[in-house]
Amino acid sequence: MTTYKSTFSIKRLWLILTIGMAAMFGTMLFLGNEIYREAPPIPAVVGSTDGTTLYTRANIERGQNLWQSIGGMQQGSVWGHGGYLAPDWSADWLHREASALLALSTAQNPYPSLRPDQQDTMLRADIQQEMRRNTFDPSTQAITVSPTRAQAIQAVESHFTKLYVGDGQDALDLRRDYAFPMHAFLTPEEAHDLSAFYFWTAWSATTNRPGDTITYTSNWPHEPLVGNHPTSGTLLWSIASVIILLAGIGALVWYYAKQFDTWNTDVVPDGGFAKSDLIDSIVITPSMRATAKYFWVVCALFLAQVLLGIVTAHYAIEGQGVYGMPLVDYLPYSVTRTWHTQLAVFWIATAWLATGLYVAPLLAGRDPKFQRLGVNFLFISLLVIVVGSFAGQWAAVHRYFGDLTANFWFGHQGYEYVDLGRFWQIYLTIGLFLWVALVLRALQPVFAAQGSKSLVGLVVIAALAIGLLYAAGLMWGQNTHISIMEYWRWWVVHLWVEGIFEVFATAIIAVLFVRMGILRSTTATVMVMLATIIFLFGGVLGTFHHLYFSGTPTSVIAVGASFSALEVVPLMVIGFEAYNRTKIEHEQTWETNYHWPFMFFASVLFWNLVGAGLFGFLINPPIALYYMQGLNTTANHGHASLFGVYGMLGLGLLLYCLRGLTDVRQWNQKLLKVSFWTLNIGLAMMTFLSLLPQGIWQTYASIEHGYSFARSSEFVHSPIMEGLVWMRVPGDVVFAVGVAAFVLFVFKATTAKRQAA
Structure with a gap:
């Protein structure tokens, strides 16, 4: 009868372990190289078609550093990684931006001849199309958004500025719910940079990869407003x-x-x-x-x-x-x-x-x-x-x-x-x-x-x-x-x-x-x-x-x-x-x-x-x-x-x-x-x-x-x-x-x- 001793000699086990680990870590490094190549691009500038500059690469990178310095993943999360008490900032920004864009688009009443339910359906479809469209230009390293979306982004930034600056009772109440430090506030300039980082993580989560119908984060998080659903x-x-x-x-x-x-x-x-x-x-x-x-x-x-x-x-x-x-x-x-x-x-x-x-x-x-x-x-x-x-x-x-x-x-x-x-x-x-x-x-x-x-x-x-x-x-x-x-x-x-x-x-x-x-x-x-x-x-x-x-x-x-x-x-x-x-x-x-x-x-x-x-x-x-x-x-x-x-x-x-x-x-x-x-x-x-x-x-x-x-x-x-x-x-x-x-x-x-x- 064949037993484990004849099937797995010590020499054979060492050979399996050596070849296997070389293959496993080789694959690990290969996929790591793919992650380097296909990571969501950080733009040199984010602006609207009317010429307004919203954020720069320096804002985004400094915002990431600020987020790290105030606790980073220990105070909420980004792309699902981190603490559980405060929101996931990527998902939170994404939902708030989509909601603000829907409200602004509704106020413009672009489909006056349709019934309210039909208007809502059309507006939601427009929002999905606009937010999922990849407008990053590799030659200029720029992301361009519509003036209406720029307004929505600024509205969300206003919310986060109040939250981190501690402006108003609503912001203070939310800071308590999120278990923020009592007195560690940011300046408006710092809040702007932090908002730039949060925007970019949300942009990556809702923007399709070039030539694809899947976002940079594989349609995560689940967000019906922008059509983020599990991929096949x-x-x-x-x-x-x-x-x-x-x-x-x-x-x-x-x-x-x-x-x-x-x-x-x-x-x-x-x-x-x-x-x-x-x-x-x-x-x-x-x-x-x-x-x-x-x-x-x-x-x-x-x-x-x-x-x-x-x-x-x-x-x-x-x-x-x-x-x-x-x-x-x-x-x-x-x-x-x-x-x-x-x-x-x-x-x-x-x-x-x-x-x-x-x-x-x-x-x-x-x-x-x-x-x-x-x-x-x-x-x-x-x-x-x-x-x-x-x-x-x-x-x-x-x-x-x-x-x-x-x-x-x-x-x-x-x-x-x-x-x-x-x-x-x-x-x-x-x-x-x-x-x-x-x-x-x-x-x-x-x-x-x-x-x-x-x-x-x-x-x-x-x-x-x-x-x-x-x-x-x-x-x-x-x-x-x-x-x-x-x-x-x-x-x-x-x-x-x-x-x-x-x-x-x-x-x-x-x-x-x-x-x-x-x-x-x-x-x-x-x-x-x-x-x-x-x-x-x-x-x-x-x-x-x-x-x-x-x-x-x-x-x-x-x-x-x-x-x-x-x-x-x-x-x-x-x-x-x-x-x-x-x-x-x-x-x-x-x-x-x-x-x-x-x-x-x-x-x-x-x-x-x-x-x-x-x-x-x-x-x-x-x-x-x-x-x-x-x-x-x-x-x-x-x-x-x-x-x-x-x-x-x-x-x-x-x-x-x-x-x-x-x-x-x-x-x-x-x-x-x-x-x-x-x-x-x-x-x-x-x-x-x-x-x-x-x-x-x-x-x-x-x-x-x-x-x-x-x-x-x-x-x-x-x-x-x-x-x-x-x-x-x-x-x-x-x-x-x-x-x-x-x-x-x-x-x-x-x-x-x-x-x-």
């Missing part, structure tokens, strides 16, 4: 993605079931399961002990992130207050949301990075020279980056940066998850490469030794990729086109956070299980390499599902829909994985020392299926994301997968490291039990009681009335939506109990004195 490609590739998903699940489940008995037997180490705990026989090196402070910082950042999340969620009710307290004067929504999302990345990444620094000397059995110095220097750098970048973001939102270039370097870049200023971004990139060097030099003796070379090789490759993929965030500059920026941003958010870190964690856990004597080396190598191949084959090109409607060519929809469906396929065999984990984690009594790390790893499997799989595929097909992009369905997926998968994995790794750094006999099992269950139950309550219902209700509004309505203050602050926001409170309270219990456990475990054996 959006629907067809959605159907294709479902077919690919079902076919992939069928093939993988069949193969798993066929090979399961062989796999089940082969997980047992050649000499049987280890009779004693590895940690009891190793020496904790100075650099390993130095990682303890990283885990204290993880707990502090985790606690701060949750507290900021509670405040950020409450701003959806009061807008500029928290239970009556004037917190907005000091920590407005755009600051709390920035820090909330940044802290999620910081504490999870810190947990994983610290695990690498701890495990590498553990496997090697010794410290390289100056290893502890490097670990301590990296720790200080981490603190400097967190404090420095957060101070810069706070100063930017409060308008303390008078120069937009200074803001770009030290303030707020305005791009979600990579909001930190460019200086801090470079500093963090250097820090990551220092981490790579520290891990690799510590692993060098392990790599030179016989056995498990392929597993350690995967750890090495993943470590290098962690540094390289984060560096992709340096590929855009201060005035880079937003479509091009989005392409590189998702290299960081999807491939760095969601992709290569998971490969690194999977590989290093497998190495540890082999070293602990609870998993056979050859089987672990095959399983990890197969998992890496399956995951990355879908995950790399699956990145494009984030870019369906970001001014990208339609080929992005085809590739993103097809490969993002493959990302979900491996999650459907989690039951097999859970069974295998249970088998190897309960063979020896000493494994009870790792009960809670194993429990957190088990919860990763559950949330991988629910958060990344079910909630992820809910919004992944193009037709779904067309209506759902930037709604609370995205927040639902983000919370369940970012914490449920990557956060739980980080906490599990932290507990594994604490096994060696603390006396496991003094662990407070009750605190860990409370923490584990309240974190999981609280997260489930948060998603199922609040975020998911909010997203579904918004989706209905988006389909029925248009996307801008689903993001409007009227809808977001409607009784149903605010009631669903309040439904977060029970889940938040339960979750907060789990966080407090976990932090208290770590404090007690790390401060307790070891008992004599």
Whole structure:
């Protein structure tokens, strides 16, 4: 009988991985080049046929920089990417401009002989034709509009000027609904530039590509007034993605079931399961002990992130207050949301990075020279980056940066998850490469030794990729086109956070299980390499599902829909994985020392299926994301997968490291039990009681009335939506109990004195 061992030799797996990754990243770069070529043009001038100049390229680019400096994606969104409380500015401008143009055209009464309903039909058809017609002239780099449309544009600009300048009670009320900072106003000149940027993003969303009937954003957002409806490609590739998903699940489940008995037997180490705990026989090196402070910082950042999340969620009710307290004067929504999302990345990444620094000397059995110095220097750098970048973001939102270039370097870049200023971004990139060097030099003796070379090789490759993929965030500059920026941003958010870190964690856990004597080396190598191949084959090109409607060519929809469906396929065999984990984690009594790390790893499997799989595929097909992009369905997926998968994995790794750094006999099992269950139950309550219902209700509004309505203050602050926001409170309270219990456990475990054996 042919088994996986004969089908997938180690050499063959490396060949598949190498060729596959070359093909995947080659395609990624090819489509990136297409995005560069086909991005919506930024005009040199926008004017009307009567000679009036509305905006220049300088206005648009400065407007983009201003938008970044006041929070960017953290205060509303552009093309669906960003925060959920304020509107999507592209969709909002588009709807307001179309409505203003309809009102102006109606007042001119161009069809006096027709009945009112016929007039309305004709006027709407005229508006669609005028707004979708591409008047960009490549030779002059100019966009030309009619005088009537110029009036409509100026009317919309007047609305936004009042909003950002704070002119009038209506504008102040709207600022409260949008959770704007209380006193951070723009000047009229700045509001003009910001309006230029918003106009251009809306123009891209309603203007047909040259020689086509599809807009630069593939007819997104849904806006009946201008004829923005899903394209045939959006629907067809959605159907294709479902077919690919079902076919992939069928093939993988069949193969798993066929090979399961062989796999089940082969997980047992050649000499049987280890009779004693590895940690009891190793020496904790100075650099390993130095990682303890990283885990204290993880707990502090985790606690701060949750507290900021509670405040950020409450701003959806009061807008500029928290239970009556004037917190907005000091920590407005755009600051709390920035820090909330940044802290999620910081504490999870810190947990994983610290695990690498701890495990590498553990496997090697010794410290390289100056290893502890490097670990301590990296720790200080981490603190400097967190404090420095957060101070810069706070100063930017409060308008303390008078120069937009200074803001770009030290303030707020305005791009979600990579909001930190460019200086801090470079500093963090250097820090990551220092981490790579520290891990690799510590692993060098392990790599030179016989056995498990392929597993350690995967750890090495993943470590290098962690540094390289984060560096992709340096590929855009201060005035880079937003479509091009989005392409590189998702290299960081999807491939760095969601992709290569998971490969690194999977590989290093497998190495540890082999070293602990609870998993056979050859089987672990095959399983990890197969998992890496399956995951990355879908995950790399699956990145494009984030870019369906970001001014990208339609080929992005085809590739993103097809490969993002493959990302979900491996999650459907989690039951097999859970069974295998249970088998190897309960063979020896000493494994009870790792009960809670194993429990957190088990919860990763559950949330991988629910958060990344079910909630992820809910919004992944193009037709779904067309209506759902930037709604609370995205927040639902983000919370369940970012914490449920990557956060739980980080906490599990932290507990594994604490096994060696603390006396496991003094662990407070009750605190860990409370923490584990309240974190999981609280997260489930948060998603199922609040975020998911909010997203579904918004989706209905988006389909029925248009996307801008689903993001409007009227809808977001409607009784149903605010009631669903309040439904977060029970889940938040339960979750907060789990966080407090976990932090208290770590404090007690790390401060307790070891008992004599």
